[in-house]
Amino acid sequence: xxxxxxxxxxxxxxxxxxxxxxxxxxxxxxxxxxxxxxxxxxxxxxxxxxxxxxxxxxxxxxxxxxxxxxxxxxxxxxxxxxxxxxxxxxxxxxxxxxxxxxxxxxxxxxxxxxxxxxxxxxxxxxxxxxxxxxxxxxxxxxxxxxxxxxxxxxxxxxxxxxxxxxxxxxxxxxxxxxxxxxxxxxxxxxxxxxxxxxxxxxxxxxxxxxxxxxxxxxxxxxxxxxxxxxxxxxxxxxxxxxxxxxxxxx
Amino acid sequence: xxxxxxxxxxxxxxxxxxxxxxxxxxxxxxxxxxxxxxxxxxxxxxxxxxxxxxxxxxxxxxxxxxxxxxxxxxxxxxxxxxxxxxxxxxxxxxxxxxxxxxxxxxxxxxxxxxxxxxxxxxxxxxxxxxxxxxxxxxxxxxxxxxxxxxxxxxxxxxxxxxxxxxxxxxxxxxxxxxxxxxxxxxxxxxxxxxxxxxxxxxxxxxxxxxxxxxxxxxxxxxxxxxxxxxxxxxxxxxxxxxxxxxxxxxxxxxxxxxxxxxxxxxxxxxxxxxxxxxxxxxxxxxxxxxxxxxxxxxxxxxxxxxxxxxxxxxxxxxxxx
Numbered sequence: 140x141x142x143x144x145x146x147x148x149x150x151x152x153x154x155x156x157x158x159x160x161x162x163x164x165x166x167x168x169x170x171x172x173x174x175x176x177x178x179x180x181x182x183x184x185x186x187x188x189x190x191x192x193x194x195x196x197x198x199x200x201x202x203x204x205x206x207x208x209x210x211x212x213x214x215x216x217x218x219x220x221x222x223x224x225x226x227x228x229x230x231x232x233x234x235x236x237x238x239x240x241x242x243x244x245x246x247x248x249x250x251x252x253x254x255x256x257x258x259x260x261x262x263x264x265x266x267x268x269x270x271x272x273x274x275x276x277x278x279x280x281x282x283x284x285x286x287x288x289x290x291x292x293x294x295x296x297x298x299x300x301x302x303x304x305x306x307x308x309x310x311x312x313x314x315x316x317x318x319x320x321x322x323x324x325x326x327x328x329x330x331x332x333x334x335x336x337x338x339x340x341x342x343x344x345x346x347x348x349x350x351x352x353x354x355x356x357x358x359x360x361x362x363x364x365x366x367x368x369x370x371x372x373x374x375x376x377x378x379x380x381x382x383x384x385x386x387x388x389x
Numbered sequence: 390x391x392x393x394x395x396x397x398x399x400x401x402x403x404x405x406x407x408x409x410x411x412x413x414x415x416x417x418x419x420x421x422x423x424x425x426x427x428x429x430x431x432x433x434x435x436x437x438x439x440x441x442x443x444x445x446x447x448x449x450x451x452x453x454x455x456x457x458x459x460x461x462x463x464x465x466x467x468x469x470x471x472x473x474x475x476x477x478x479x480x481x482x483x484x485x486x487x488x489x490x491x492x493x494x495x496x497x498x499x500x501x502x503x504x505x506x507x508x509x510x511x512x513x514x515x516x517x518x519x520x521x522x523x524x525x526x527x528x529x530x531x532x533x534x535x536x537x538x539x540x541x542x543x544x545x546x547x548x549x550x551x552x553x554x555x556x557x558x559x560x561x562x563x564x565x566x567x568x569x570x571x572x573x574x575x576x577x578x579x580x581x582x583x584x585x586x587x588x589x590x591x592x593x594x595x596x597x598x599x600x601x602x603x604x605x606x607x608x609x610x611x612x613x614x615x616x617x618x619x620x621x622x623x624x625x626x627x628x629x630x631x632x633x634x635x636x637x638x639x640x641x642x643x644x645x646x647x648x649x650x651x652x653x654x655x656x657x658x659x660x661x662x663x664x665x666x667x668x669x670x671x672x673x674x675x676x677x678x679x680x681x682x683x684x685x686x687x688x689x690x691x692x693x694x695x696x697x698x699x700x701x702x703x704x705x706x707x708x709x710x
Contacts, residue, residue, distance in 0.1 A: 140501070143498075144499060147495055147498050147499055148495075148499075150495075151487070151491070151492075151495045154487075154491065155484065155486055155487055158486070159486065219484075220484060222480065223480065223481050223482075223483065223484050223485060224478050224479075224480035224481035224482045224483075224540075225481075225482060225483065225484055227448065227478050227480065227482075228476075228478065228481075228482035228483075228496065228543060228544075229496075229499060230448060231446055231447070231448060231471060231474075231476040231478075232471060232496070232499040232500050232547075233468045233471040233472050233499075233500065233501065234499040234500075
């Protein structure tokens with residue numbers, strides 16, 4: 140029952156997303172733009188940054204960025220749906236509230252997954268080398284992080300019910316996270332104080348873990364922390380999300 | 390079909406400064422609706438209509454009191470309640486970019502009915518509600534009346550025995566409203582569905598409902614048939630418009646002899662409530678004639694539910710609506 144309901148919600152979301160190809164195209168073009176327009180800048184710097192291959196450094200960062208940003212903005216669609224009365228109409232059916240959330244998150248996760256594959260595949264053309272299995276695991280971590288962010292974003296959307304409130308909140312969270320996670324450049328090249336601040340960013344550990352996974356280092360402390368943080372964020376995101384969807388007044 | 394006792398809901402709100410105040414949205418209502426009835430829930434905006442409806446449809450937990458809907462307790466058997474009822478909210482039920490047919494099928498399937506069943510039921514409802522040919526139409530490309538009928542179809546896809554309609558005709562043009570009224574009364578005659586609807590339109594309650602519950606400030610202040618409610622108002626409204634405004638005081642004195650209440654002068658218009666106006670008006674006109682007061686027009690209005698509301702609460706519905 141639960142999975143059927145989740146699937147109904149997921150299929151509905153996916154159908155609507157695919158019918159609006161603008162979003163699908165924008166979603167796919169973004170990682171490509173980063174690779175084409177930012178990747179070449181990193182190539183000559185790779186050595187200085189302590190990496191043999193610029194793209195094993197860069198692609199994991201882009202993956203996490205996709206996971207964070209793409210998914211954090213997922214909630215905006217929910218506000219529109221709430222305004223159209225869809226959420227209320229779904230909540231008056233006997234369907235599980237968790238299924239209503241999960242079906243939506245699965246759509247975001249699928250989009251992220253496809254974007255990730257396009258990104259990695261394309262990066263090979265630019266000269267990415269490394270462990271394929273590691274990349275698969277890196278993609279899984281990204282997807283879990285994306286699910287957490289999508290759940291949190293949906294929860295925030297249903298709590299604020301206003302794009303005008305939500306946009307500044309998301310931006311004020313996303314920008315520091317982006318800058319302090321070493322997504323574009325590793326934090327190790329920064330001054331001491333910046334490194335200390337970034338130590339408080341769970342996403343930094345996730346980026347670092349995916350970088351190690353890409354080079355084939357599976358069983359390191361860095362990887363372990365990244366996996367732990369991903370799982371913690373995933374659990375927290377789902378918890379907050381389901382709680383909000385169950386809350387009566389949402 | 391609906392039995393509520395002392396159903397209440399308070400929200401935590403904020404008063405001036407940091408004081409926490411409790412806002413009583415619904416302050417304990419008793420509601421009884423029998424199978425096959427069409428009952429209207431009438432009140433101004435903010436009176437507690439939607440909050441009551443949300444409690445009866447399991448979207449909101451009551452802070453006090455109890456209610457059984459379609460034979461199930463809203464607090465402890467919410468799943469069974471949801472299966473038995475349809476709810477058409479004010480805000481709609483479909484995404485503007487989705488396709489109508491797909492929306493109704495998905496909605497039906499969330500109620501647990503099979504895909505084939507959902508499609509069959511959906512198409513049947515489209516036909517009943519004059520939505521033929523709109524199966525693949527996007528709601529954003531529909532008229533307001535079509536969208537409202539689609540919302541009603543969505544609420545009926547699982548064949549509920551009881552349907553709640555929250556302000557079903559708000560924002561529709563008069564023609565679409567009249568059309569929707571026909572469809573709503575057909576819910577009973579053709580499908581044997583019990584209907585509980587909220588409205589702040591008096592003509593709507595009047596045209597559709599067997600019984601009207603009047604709610605104000607979270608309390609039900611009256612419950613009766615529209616006709617019986619109107620009888621509570623003391624008399625019909627007689628409105629005289631004079632050719633010469635300077636004679637309005639004299640006219641008022643004559644009108645007062647037959648008036649029961651609400652005697653008033655507004656420029657050249659003199660009005661009052663007169664019990665049995667049909668009988669009294671002839672004598673009134675004769676006495677005006679005898680005094681040489683010329684009338685521009687005379688109007689006798691039967692009491693409306695607006696007058697009922699005014700009598701019950703001291704306020705007009707229209708001021709808030």
